[in-house]
Amino acid sequence: MNDFDFLHGSWDVANRRLTAPLTPGSEVWEEFPGRSVVRPLFGGAGNIDEITFPTLGGRRGVTLRLFDQEAGQWSIYWSSSRTGRLDPPVSGGFAGDRGDFYGEDTYEGRPIRVHFTWHRLGPDEARWEQEFSLDGGTTWELNWVMDFTRTGPAVGGL
16 A cells, blocks of 8 residues: 555656647647645555646646555546646556556547556656546557656655
8 A cells, every 4th residue: 555655745847748648649748847746645555746847838637546445546636736636536546566547538628538647766766647538548659758857855744
């Protein structure tokens, strides 16, 4: 249940995002910085982070990760300051230094399958990737990558 302890602390985040996901022929990526602070919850069975995107007009996001002890898996919830709502979760877990999490959502009114991948790359580096699928997970389109570089240690839990 302490799979995400590596993420506690402060981070600089290099974002690379596809500008038009699920659009045939779309190959334009945008890059922008972010800053994230991750705090533990429930003694490691959860955490919460807030990320700011200073070059995107002050946009912010919040991620809540909770470990379901009965199911033995994590659920990850995202909310953006643009919408003010909690998106449907993705769920899954880690095998070694890789975590895979899947869920159902919609994108521009179309039902999609979502895949988050977390990579623990050492004590001061991590990577998150997001993929969408329109065909139930047969094919995937990578549309967002975040590279995390630690800038500070974890601060108290909630």
